[in-house]
Amino acid sequence: MDNAFHDLYEDKVRPYLDFIDSLRALGVDQDLPLPTIVVIGDQSSGKSSVLEALSGVSLPRGGGLMTRCPLELILKNVKTDEWKGMIAYKDYEKKLGDPSEVEREIKTAQDTVAGKNNEISTERITLKIESRTAPDLTLIDLPGIARIAVGSQSHDIEKTIKKLINSYIKKAETINLVVIPCNTDIATAEALQMAREVDPSGERTLAVLTKPDLIDKGAEEQVNKLLRNELVFLQKGYLIVRCRGQQDIDNKMSLSEALKREMEFFKSNKHFRQPLAEKQATVPCLADRLTSELVQKIKKSLSTIESQLQSKVEETNQELASMGDTPSDDSEKKSFLSNKIRKFCNDIIALASGDFSQDFVSDLKLFPFSRECFEKWHCYLKEQESDLETKDDFRNKVKDNVESSYGRQLPGFLHYGVFESSAKYLIRKLEEPALEMQKEISDKVKSVLTELAYKHFAELPKLLKETKVIIDKIRQMQEDEANQMIKTLFRMESMIYTQDAIYSSRVELMEDTEEYSMHDNNKGLMSTESVVSHLTTHLKIYYKIASHRLVDLVPMAIKYYQMQESITKLQGEMFSILQMRDLVDELVEEEGTAAEKRRTLIERRERLNKARLALIKF
Structure with a gap:
């Protein structure tokens, strides 16, 4: 029964995710917006912990800004026990054979893409993971909102990060996953405010509350009001998770053990039993919800993607036609x-x-x-x-x-x-x-x-x-x-x-x-x-x-x-x-950028045509 359910799930979900991932791999997101989940949060909000719990691998941690460029995380659930990974950025691609390689490779990738001075880059790093424990899900992690420059960072680091975040979350095709720690004033969280500015009705925003074990005694009801959507209303609402803390990591707690501890926490905590019963709590519930939201978004966007691809191809052909062919004799x-x-x-x-x-x-x-x-x-x-x-x-x-x-x-x-x-x-x-x-x-x-x-x-x-x-x-x-x-x-x-x-x-x-x-x-x-x-x-x-x-x-x-x-x-x-x-x-001698423009237009036309073919086959 489990296998049959899994096969049915894969038939209904995986093709949509693979289709959008294939378009993004072609670079089509340079030309038109694609359905995406982006993860945003204030610095030290627990964002990395949530992503680790979803992916099953350790990500860069420590003081300061650890995510310095967009990280596309493509997760795929497979039946086998074999773990597979791959990291790609710029013209570099490397297969990974063990989860322990991930953290080191991401640090190397960020240093290559954004430099070693803790600066920010808009260039994306792609990490693909296939494992038995991974959900079927694709999301993009963005740098945490930092307010103070550290070390050699530029003084306007906060402005740079917010500009990068805004370029993603303002698109109508984007689902914004906002990570907010429970032990802060949630209503004034900067990430939530940014999401509400571009999505006032909250129809594209889903919030996940972290660190419930650090809530001050007596503040639990305030968190439950949020979960019931009674304080800051979001159409997609809120979920709550408990991930590994720094002490858990220092004690070498595995991610699988952390998931067990999380379930025990919500079952034993009288304040959060109800959210657990309503599937608003735990990382697995979050993974299922995100996958469902993303697939729904993709389904609704298919007709729009088709028309936009057609329009972009025609526009590109017109630009190439206006440039004319390159003369030789x-x-x-x-x-x-x-x-x-x-x-x-x-x-x-x-x-x-x-x-x-x-x-x-x-x-x-x-x-x-x-x-x-x-x-x-x-x-x-x-x-x-x-x-x-x-x-x-x-x-x-x-x-x-x-x-x-x-x-x-x-x-x-x-x-x-x-x-x-x-x-x-x-x-x-x-x-x-x-x-x-x-x-x-x-x-x-x-x-x-x-x-x-x-x-x-x-x-x-x-x-x-x-x-x-x-x-x-x-x-x-x-x-x-x-x-x-x-x-x-x-x-x-x-x-x-x-x-x-x-x-x-x-x-x-x-x-x-x-x-x-x-x-x-x-x-x-x-x-x-x-x-x-x-x-x-x-x-x-x-x-x-x-x-x-x-x-x-x-x-x-x-x-x-x-x-x-x-x-x-x-x-x-x-x-x-x-x-x-x-x-x-x-x-008839072209300026230096004209040949480059022609090459760029030809490449764009090729990837758009490949995307149209992929859509036909889909």
Whole structure:
């Protein structure tokens, strides 16, 4: 019956654990989060004792920080009495023939991975154990939370450890096993607080209480309240264990003997008989619970893992495709260069035409930026027009000009010279804002084209440099031409002209809204105030006509020279690069990190595809 139960258990549990372990062995956890149990606790919380009791082997012990990098513990229950072990880290792997080797090998591994100065490393050590007494379980042990640097440790050791712990426990796929000693203020345990920060509801957190034999007399009920989930609520609740203490270790107590003593302790202790009866006490109960929790988590995550693997493979293939194949001979190099330039030109054409089917081009937002600038230009012209209606400054300036002209002009004549000079003054004030807008858009065009160049040529530094030189040259050329056109527009506006019919219609519209007629000069000589009012009205009319021309002509000039012509010329210059045969070798030369990036992407694709195949077989 025991064998039959064991076989059934293995059929239901072991495949899930083996599947996730195989993905982790492939390195898939670099690409997507996998269901995991991580063990965290304050320094000297009894974490090592719990792991020893689960694994059946001794782990590094002593004063100070003993776990200095993540330790992946893969435990497998087997029917035979043969004990097998294996430790792996970096490119090193070693089979272990006896449990007594484990502690020494872990110390050596930590010194290799994290150095001999008690520093912390994020690189993982993997320890696999197969034995008759081991549970079917995989978990990751993380360094205990240390508050004070010891010896040669860096002063920010606590911050470093917390950052490492947080990188694991914040993932939704992680089950957090928090180890808390009973003889401390459990509610304020740092490890529990960290777990609750990333898992406020406690749905991913399971706490295990240690050192129940060290509880002060009378404090047992407080511990039982925790076990009943009445103090600090966790959806997964609490368990309690009693592992070997330092004196037990000094007395050479074996782990099997410690398990027997643990059972006797809970059976004989009146305060903890109930948790034992409810399977909330002892290391074996903890092992069963952890295995059950992990398998449930894996089952729920399978569909997510499948979709994430598919998404990651597609993403990796796209990145590799964007890099192109590594060219070897002259023909391949020219073809490679041609493809790179063609793709770049396709993007800048899409940018100029407003074809935003490609997300990256759309994200550059050149058109929205220019449109916003043109809208600000429109608003500025309207504000200036409004100022003529509401401010006295302009009217006073016209009055000064009228009074200054009396010495040379007989009374009764309209002051056209004053009108003309005032109109030119109004238009001239608009030239500087127009040039500033042109400069702003010129800077944006350069920024956008440079960003596109980096997207396409980041791994080809010499081609990128050549492209940036071309962009700078075209930018300066087109900025000069746009400036010249805008200045020409304003020189044309200085002529003070519009069609008679247009001006007359504007005058008629104005007369309908004014309190006086613009032709009352037939009734006699006009006063200075009347002349100023008439001139001001005429200036308002002419300003509206001129500003209505400029509100479109200035943006059209900028769009033509800065956007359309810049991109057309850039396209021509880029294709002319292909004619520089003596430069092809240099231009397709990759930067040092590009080849490494390609190799990394290929490796990632291989392990993701292996993981997908493993999932299909599973």
